[in-house]
Amino acid sequence: MSDEQKQQQAMADITRAVMNLLDKWKLDNKTMHEILAMPDDVRTRSFASFRDGKAVFPNHPDVLRRSQYLLRIADALRTAYPMNPKMTGRWIHQGQRRFGGRTPISMILKDGETGLVTVLSELDCTFAWDCSGSKAVSCAK
Numbered sequence: 001m002s003d004e005q006k007q008q009q010a011m012a013d014i015t016r017a018v019m020n021l022l023d024k025w026k027l028d029n030k031t032m033h034e035i036l037a038m039p040d041d042v043r044t045r046s047f048a049s050f051r052d053g054k055a056v057f058p059n060h061p062d063v064l065r066r067s068q069y070l071l072r073i074a075d076a077l078r079t080a081y082p083m084n085p086k087m088t089g090r091w092i093h094q095g096q097r098r099f100g101g102r103t104p105i106s107m108i109l110k111d112g113e114t115g116l117v118t119v120l121s122e123l124d125c126t127f128a129w130d131c132s133g134s135k136a137v138s139c140a141k
Helices: 005-025 029-036 047-052 061-080 087-090 106-111 114-125 125-132
Strands: none
Touching: 005 087, 005 125, 029 047, 029 061, 029 106, 047 114, 061 087, 061 114, 061 125, 106 114, 114 125
16 A cells, blocks of 8 residues: 555545544534634535545645544543443533533634643643643644
8 A cells, every 4th residue: 555545544534533523523514614624615515525435634734633633532532431432422512610611612613723722631631741741832733
């Protein structure tokens, strides 16, 4: 398999995983477009093709970075609630005390990438440590 084929397969895997996650969260295409910061030339109707595996996400740094955050959030929720797979969809829509009663999804939508980082930091202490620990590097962008 060539490097280009491997990259295309990786994009297909990322697209499928992120679409499955966002569908579990019961988000509409417009909201998905916003969360992923899709380029303007990607229409919301393209999400049907992403969902069906007929197309992959564009190879755009913002889309790829946000996809990574989303997949890490999903992984952290699986770790936090290993006996309750439905909690992934529920938690994202529930008001959280540590977010001042706001829902994680509202933080992501209102604050963009910073909201993704905030939600991920709350769920994954290793990510939060990388952001604030001895390395002290910026995790958002």
